[in-house]
Amino acid sequence: MPNPTGIHHITAVAGNPQQNLDFYSGLLGLRLVKKTVNFDDPSTYHLFYGNAEGRPGSILSFFTSSQVAQGEPDTGSGVAVGLSIPTTSVDFWTDYLSTHNVDFVDPFERFGKLVIGFQDPDGLYLELIGNPAANKKEETGSSSVPAEHAIRGLHGITLAEENYQATGQLLTESLGFKEVTQEHDRILYQSNTDLGGSVELIDNPKLDGKPGKGTVHHIAFRANDKNDQQSIRQNLLGIGYHLTETEDRYYFKSFFFHEPGGALLEVATNSPGFTVDEHTDTLGEDLSLPPKLERKRALIEANLPNLAPVN
Numbered sequence: 001m002p003n004p005t006g007i008h009h010i011t012a013v014a015g016n017p018q019q020n021l022d023f024y025s026g027l028l029g030l031r032l033v034k035k036t037v038n039f040d041d042p043s044t045y046h047l048f049y050g051n052a053e054g055r056p057g058s059i060l061s062f063f064t065s066s067q068v069a070q071g072e073p074d075t076g077s078g079v080a081v082g083l084s085i086p087t088t089s090v091d092f093w094t095d096y097l098s099t100h101n102v103d104f105v106d107p108f109e110r111f112g113k114l115v116i117g118f119q120d121p122d123g124l125y126l127e128l129i130g131n132p133a134a135n136k137k138e139e140t141g142s143s144s145v146p147a148e149h150a151i152r153g154l155h156g157i158t159l160a161e162e163n164y165q166a167t168g169q170l171l172t173e174s175l176g177f178k179e180v181t182q183e184h185d186r187i188l189y190q191s192n193t194d195l196g197g198s199v200e201l202i203d204n205p206k207l208d209g210k211p212g213k214g215t216v217h218h219i220a221f222r223a224n225d226k227n228d229q230q231s232i233r234q235n236l237l238g239i240g241y242h243l244t245e246t247e248d249r250y251y252f253k254s255f256f257f258h259e260p261g262g263a264l265l266e267v268a269t270n271s272p273g274f275t276v277d278e279h280t281d282t283l284g285e286d287l288s289l290p291p292k293l294e295r296k297r298a299l300i301e302a303n304l305p306n307l308a309p310v311n
Ligand code: ZN
Pocket: 009, 011, 218, 220, 266
């Protein structure tokens, strides 16, 4: 049984990269902790947002491309991204979203926490969740939102599943989560970490969506180190999952697989992290490229759209 780990990062698909940056960094106040390219398509940005050091559990990232078609939430995929705010910051955020003309669903209680639901400019469903674990003071790197109210990192992911039990079994037997409780058609799974520790499964919501901008691309779970990752890998292989090779993705080592319902999952190491090629103070300021793409930097930069920094 692997150690409890939690979510390392969530990656979603976005359209215009400037619009994405303006929303997540400019409006929501997350720190852009890495500006790089999609390693499989270096003509497009991969933007990573997080807390001050970009630590695992705080990371929400986007493959951005103005060419990509509109997607819709589907069964067998992540359908909402949860972000942790302090429990005392719910009123601040409803006022703040109103002031900035962002439509939202009035706060409601789910699993004992207050949830504010809204969508990003591409239609991705987001939830700000008042989380006691987010009450402790933490460097957020936020600029536009007062530090006391800033988003602390991920709360978790909601997955829509035709057969939630099979996915639940994966979470509890291979990924270090515990089944906690159920409300209506939702089942809550929790790992013992403060950020990115929740997975909620919706039982058979009969969605008929499709991939594209505004949808979750994959969810990465944390491995403490290479040995921990290897034990998770052996466990999954033993159950019969098909896994990609473990590859060096510069900021972490990871492999991918599909959970029983179809969603793409990843298992990523905590190290070396986003400070491997930039100082903490200047994370995200310049275009970062892994060594294999560095020699093509001039060509890559020439093909990328301009991205104006916020503030
Ligand atoms: Zn990933």
